[in-house]
Every structure is written in structure tokens, then in C-alpha cells.
Amino acid sequence: MNVTERIKDQLENNPVVLYMKGTPDFPQCGFSAQTVQILDACHAKYAYVNILEDLEVREALKEYSHWPTYPQLYIGGELIGGCDIVTDLYTKGELSKMLAAADAIAE
Amino acid sequence: MTTHTIKQLLNDAFQPELLEIIDNSAAHAGHAGARSGGGHYHVTIVADAFEGKSLVQRHQLIYKALGDMMKHQIHALGINALSPSEHRT
Numbered sequence: 172m173n174v175t176e177r178i179k180d181q182l183e184n185n186p187v188v189l190y191m192k193g194t195p196d197f198p199q200c201g202f203s204a205q206t207v208q209i210l211d212a213c214h215a216k217y218a219y220v221n222i223l224e225d226l227e228v229r230e231a232l233k234e235y236s237h238w239p240t241y242p243q244l245y246i247g248g249e250l251i252g253g254c255d256i257v258t259d260l261y262t263k264g265e266l267s268k269m270l271a272a273a274d275a276i277a278e
Numbered sequence: 279m280t281t282h283t284i285k286q287l288l289n290d291a292f293q294p295e296l297l298e299i300i301d302n303s304a305a306h307a308g309h310a311g312a313r314s315g316g317g318h319y320h321v322t323i324v325a326d327a328f329e330g331k332s333l334v335q336r337h338q339l340i341y342k343a344l345g346d347m348m349k350h351q352i353h354a355l356g357i358n359a360l361s362p363s364e365h366r367t
Contacts, residue, residue: 202354237338239348240355255356256333 174231182248186273187217190232191242194221202254203242209261210244214277215270246273280317280351284344291343292325295362302356316353322360329361 172180181188187210193199195207210217222229222241233239236250244251246269251257260266270276281299288297303317321340328336336359341348348355 237341238334239341240353250334252334252337256337259333 174227175235178228178232178235181218181220182245185218186247187215187270187275188245189217189219189242190222190228190245191219192221192223195219199223200241202240206242206244206254206257209257209266213261213267213270216275216277246270246275280347281319283347283351284319284321287343287345287347288321288323288340291339292323292327294323294325296322296324296365298322316351318354318356319352320356320358322358324360324362324365326362328359329363331361333359 189195189203189206189210191198191200191203191206193203195211198204198207220228222232229241232243236243238250238253240253242253242257244253244257251260251269257266260269267276281301284299285297288294298321300320301317302320305318323340327339331339337357340355340357340359344352344355
């Protein structure tokens with residue numbers, strides 16, 4: 172599988188994917204950390220990719236999504252945004268609805 | 279210097295009604311992202327180009343206008359992009 176196929180595979184097989192710096196337990200950047208906190212506050216079920224350990228995906232996803240920074244949150248295969256937009260959607264109460272629609276909230 | 283370049287690129291791309299850039303780099307000096315030299319900035323911009331666009335699309339337009347600056351000079355960019363009608367309300 173080439174890198175684009177790997178990205179598509181990740182997005183098709185997981186309703187919610189967070190591409191981040193570090194891991195949810197040990198985020199390596201404040202913006203990734205904040206995004207994890209918000210997803211946890213929503214009780215979201217999500218997959219993550221640590222782009223610091225996958226340099227191929229790190230570069231390729233920027234081109235794929237026309238989005239040059241991390242974190243990047245995807246729901247249903249679609250780019251939702253970075254930390255800014257995720258925070259904005261969360262404070263408006265929309266993020267929980269989007270996660271619920273993707274069946275990605277833990278019981 | 280970087281602030282000046284950001285301003286110029288966004289002015290050229292959007293002819294905005296309002297454009298404010300805040301350099302927050304000092305607040306982040308020394309952390310992992312800042313070590314590579316990229317700064318932290320926040321942009322408030324009001325322009326016709328954002329009318330009817332989603333948040334993702336607005337950010338993508340701005341990233342496109344800034345081009346290679348996002349690779350090195352800018353580590354993080356906070357964006358508040360509004361259309362003129364949204365800004366008035």
C-alpha cells in the first residue's frame with residue numbers, strides 16, 4: 172500500500188481519526204493536547220495516528236487535505252479542522268452532535 | 279518581519295476589510311514546536327472571499343495564500359475568518 176492508500180484506509184475504516192503530534196496519553200504539542208481533551212470531554216471513540224512516528228503520512232496528509240498543520244480531526248472521512256475549529260465546534264455544542272451522528276460516542 | 283510578510287500575502291490574496299495579526303511567538307518560546315523556528319500567530323480577517331464558505335474552506339484559503347510560509351516560518355496559526363456580513367452582526 173502506498174501512503175495515499177494508507178491514509179484512505181485509515182479514514183475509511185475509522186469513523187473518527189485524529190492525526191496528532193504524540194499520543195492521547197502523551198501529546199507532544201499543546202494544540203494536539205487540547206484537541207484530545209475536547210474529544211475526551213465528548214466521550215468520543217476515536218483512532219489516532221502519531222504523525223511524529225510516521226513521517227510519510229505526516230507529509231502526504233498535508234497535500235491530501237490541503238491543510239499544512241497538525242492536529243487534524245476527521246469524522247466520516249472528512250476533514251473537520253484543527254484545534255481552532257474543533258474548539259469552536261465544541262463550544263457551540265456541534266461537535267458532540269457530529270460525533271453522535273458518526274456513532275462515535277462511548278456508552 | 280514574519281508578521282509583515284503574512285500581512286502582505288493576505289492583503290494581496292483577499293483585499294480584506296479588516297486584517298489584524300498578533301504575534302504570540304514569545305509565549306511559546308522554548309517548547310517543542312518553537313524549537314524548529316516556527317512562530318505562533320493569530321489572524322483576524324474580514325473579507326468577501328469567506329462568504330458562504332465552511333470553516334475548513336476558510337482556513338484552506340488562508341493556508342493556500344500563505345503557501346510555503348506554513349512549512350517553516352509559521353508553526354501555528356489561529357484563524358478568525360469572517361465575511362463582511364458576519365462581521366457586522
